[in-house]
Amino acid sequence: MISSRRPLLVHPPAGSLRLVDVLHALADPTRLTVVRTLRDGGERACGTFPVDVAPSTLTHHFRVLREAGVVQQREVGKHRWTALRADDLDARFPGLLDVIMASAGEPAVGPNGAQV
């Protein structure tokens, strides 16, 4: 038989995504950076994200995003490619990703000089 490959990557079906899980997944600066990077540049290998955390930490964040249904991952060779489930998210929660990405793109500094 075919060798049992790596542990199967579980992805929740598009129809069963839960809002609280998605919000929780996005309520973290590192994960928000990951999502925005995917949004801007499309599918990516894990090691190519502009975040400053240990590889094992990044794996943890990917699992949170994956189990919430925000991203999907597939394996090709020795790389694991990660992509945004933009269509699924938009089908389940129309406009949510767009609005959050637009808000995340805003500078943390207010127009009147307010900090953060």
Place this chain on the structure above:
Amino acid sequence: MISSRRPLLVHPPAGSLRLVDVLHALADPTRLTVVRTLRDGGERACGTFPVDVAPSTLTHHFRVLREAGVVQQREVGKHRWTALRADDLDARFPGLLDVIMASAGEPAVGPNGAQV
């Protein structure tokens, strides 16, 4: 007079709300229920929300929501009135609250009818 002698309720200015804080505040079923109740029915006293947690727990959730800038509270007599900062949120993160509330209203129903 309007002001009270109780410890002053601190509310972050509208321009300095942080997206991750708002998302984190909304990434909880109880708090999401509170926000939706405010959205539907306007200002309310603390004890009148359709949630099933201890009063002290509810106070904790109100603080999370208040410090994230999602709600504001004012005191009148022996009641504390809580209101949604819909305008401030929409100014800082346009459309965010609308989209999340719309998503929260979707048929995501849990086992015991819990909303998501």
Place this chain on the structure above:
DNA sequence: GTCTCCTTTCGACAAACGTCGTATGTTTGC
């Protein structure tokens, strides 16, 4: 074959979270 690269899993840790019961303080009403 061996070796290297990429990513994950496995503890481990401190910090934060959600929950509660009890005590405290304020306001209203008797």
Place this chain on the structure above:
DNA sequence: GCAAACATACGACGTTTGTCGAAAGGAGAC
């Protein structure tokens, strides 16, 4: 003045989270 109603503050508890380093394992290159 005294008691009840409303909401908070405090302390406590178990769980979850974000973080890391070390070890493991598959895929491709040599």
